[in-house]
Amino acid sequence: MSKPGLYMDGVSVVFDGFRALNNLSLIVDPGELRAIIGPNGAGKTTMMDVITGKTRPTAGTVRFGDADLTRMDEARIANLGIGRKFQKPTVFDALTVFENLELALKAPRDPWSCLRWALGGEARKRIETVMEEIGLSARAGDPAAILSHGQRQWLEIGMLLMQDPDLLLVDEPVAGMTDQETEHTAALLRRIAGTRSVVVVEHDLEFVRALNSRVTVLHEGTLLSEGSIDTVQNDPRVIEVYLGR
């Protein structure tokens, strides 16, 4: 079975008369890596809210494969295979790094299964592999509360990997990371894409260039430009509203 793609058409979100998204259309193919840029308030996070069920669109279609995402709640959408990393990293402070990853690990999500859950060797290995990947192996037993901002970013990326989703929505992943970590993140996302779709929102253009992917520019809730990083960087409309400033 082929993996599903993301299809948004004519999506609008209105908050008290303010159009956060305005007739936005976007298609992300299965396995595609897509970068989204745009000035503050362009609607990038709102777009992710709509895809993940946090915000209901005022109008428009949002589909993931055959599934109509506008009719589902957050948990169902997540179980469909859509994972999200938030702009403000949100991890569970009272739980350890290991436990955070364990909660994210793909497994039955009902209370009864969680009560009966026993961590098997394979699951442990997966968690350890991801901890290695995100550089937090030495912090396995530390509560997430004492991690630095960058480490929290990593932990949330790790949780995303544990979910093993078909579509990853990654909102500003490299804020608070060192140059080296930023490079590592770009490499990681490039590697993940291919077997699954990845949508990355980021302001850091160096990072976006490193992703080496198609770029979509949002402005005032609509699509302003789309193409390779060089194409959009030379698009006069983009230069006017975003890059020129």
Place this chain on the structure above:
Amino acid sequence: MSATTAPAGTTRGIPARQILRGAILIAILLLALLPLLNHLPADSAFRVSDFTVAVTGKWICYAVLALAIDLAWGYAGILSLGHGAFFALGGYAMGMHLMRLIGPRGVYGHPVLPDFMVFLGYRELPWYWLGFDHFPYAILMAMVVPGLLAFVVGYLSFRSRITGVYFSIITQAMTYALMLAFFRNDMGFGGNNGFTDFKQLLGVPLNTQGARAGLFYAALALLAGSLVLCRHIVGTKLGRVLVAVRDAESRVRFLGYSVTAFKLTVFVLSAVLAGLAGALYVPLVGIINPGEFAPGNSIEAVIWVAVGGRGTLIGALLGAFSVNALKTWLTSVAPDLWLFVLGGLFVAVTVFLPRGLIGLFRSAAK
């Protein structure tokens, strides 16, 4: 998962956790001795009075209620200010059983109907009283009725994402509404007098040393069982999801967990435990009336947990015993002061001891 737990505080090499565990074990053993000491001759220095046994038994039931509240509040962040209602409903279920066991020994001597029904002119037993002559049925109802109420209130609230103080207010309203309902004579629950003058339980006459000891041990067993169950739950992935719900409810949804299902599970379980506690409480104190639904009762129980330290289970027990000990002592020397002390205690704990007595102990152990 020893590999992933943070190291506990230590005193001279002994982990604080083990000191605590030892203290609990000793406390339970000492409690278990009380009914035995009650059998000593009256002039013995170690004799424990009937009153002490009865009062301690009552506290044990309160401790189970506190444990139930802590499971929902301390772990899942569900602050119920209506747990007194679940406790009282469990109590009423047991009360109905005890009333039916009175049989023809009532003042009016009716073979089936309790005195208050004869007095109110009932011709026959209301349908919802049927079955309560059987002990297992009464115990079942002491769990099912609170559980069902918690399910309905919880489902409607959690599904609509009513959280925090709004949920607390709903649960206060729930217990208040039940109090008003149970005060009514036409409800068939004895109106404001409730049930009392119980004669026997499981063939044993109440108000005897043996019955008191039996009830005491039953309550102690319930407490130990509840503690083991709660400990087990919070140690599983279910418990960790609950903590995650407490700290970042919406984030849990994006991981694919149904927050409603988890909250409902813990809330219903908590209500069932509270109901069982109430069911054991009633034969111990010999009376149940609508006053048990008073909103203040539920608030007081939450204060026990806050004082002991929420989210620790042991703290709930510590809080229930210490606050009630204080109350028993204070109401004998200065009864008018109690509410002020209780309020002051709550404020003081919130401001100075946000992690409760247990937090104090833990930082002292470090």
